[in-house]
Amino acid sequence: MKKFKEEDIYKIFKPELTPKRMLEMGVFGGSYFGNNVKEYPKSWFTNVKLSKNFDVNLNRFKIRAGLSREHWIEKGWIFNEDPLGWFQWYCRFTMGRRIPNVDITQIKRWKNFKRHVTAIEKNCEKGNLDCRKRQRQAILQWAYNPYR
Numbered sequence: 001m002k003k004f005k006e007e008d009i010y011k012i013f014k015p016e017l018t019p020k021r022m023l024e025m026g027v028f029g030g031s032y033f034g035n036n037v038k039e040y041p042k043s044w045f046t047n048v049k050l051s052k053n054f055d056v057n058l059n060r061f062k063i064r065a066g067l068s069r070e071h072w073i074e075k076g077w078i079f080n081e082d083p084l085g086w087f088q089w090y091c092r093f094t095m096g097r098r099i100p101n102v103d104i105t106q107i108k109r110w111k112n113f114k115r116h117v118t119a120i121e122k123n124c125e126k127g128n129l130d131c132r133k134r135q136r137q138a139i140l141q142w143a144y145n146p147y148r
Helices: 006-012 019-025 069-075 086-094 100-112 114-123 133-140
Strands: none
Touching: 006 100, 019 086, 086 100, 100 114, 114 133
């Protein structure tokens, strides 16, 4: 993986969606946080449907996208600082928290996920939201705009 200077890694991180917008659009079956949202701004949840359990109907594209939590743990993608994963890190990052070694890893993961955006752009007619719905849901969950 390409080596980045700490100051450069923050410059490349330009998510297309805020956590608030992602939640409003429908991510993680409404159950990412369970009902434990107290640490986040209330405004993020104003127009959001949450669920104690994963509900595919709460996802924007009504499809399950992503790997299991067990798989994330097995791959080493879960860190002590953010036991729920990338989106928890992104929410906390958006709120101002910085942990350089964790930030570098998570920003690199976000950047690498762009390959799915490229696949949608390459294989789908612009605006055809039925094309690659699973990938669209996945990129939405990584703060990329799925309406390509």
